[in-house]
Amino acid sequence: MEMGHDAFYVEKRSEQVRGKKRLVIDYKPLNLFLQDDKFPVPRANTLFSQIPGATIFSKFDLDQQSRLSPPDNQPQ
Structure with missing residues (x-):
């Protein structure tokens, strides 16, 4: 089965000044x-x-959670 999906460009938040x-x-x-x-x-x-009673622990950092959010100019 072949499928096509919409592709488009958005401005990078960190590069808005340069227009990337x-x-x-x-x-x-x-x-x-x-x-x-x-x-x-x-x-x-x-x-x-x-x-x-646990002996092994792990953690994850949500410092970059903004990457999980859709850009402000995109519909949710």
Whole structure:
């Protein structure tokens, strides 16, 4: 099955002064063909109750969470 998706350029936030653009592709139509695999984020109290007795921990940094958000000029 062949599919095509809309592609367009948007201004890079960090390069707006220079007018640099980046290519983006809208893959939303592809969602109709994907299986919905829900995996909800556990509640904080559920996670904290699992800490006692744990010996290995990991962390992730949300400092760059702006990369997860759509650009201001794009529909959500």
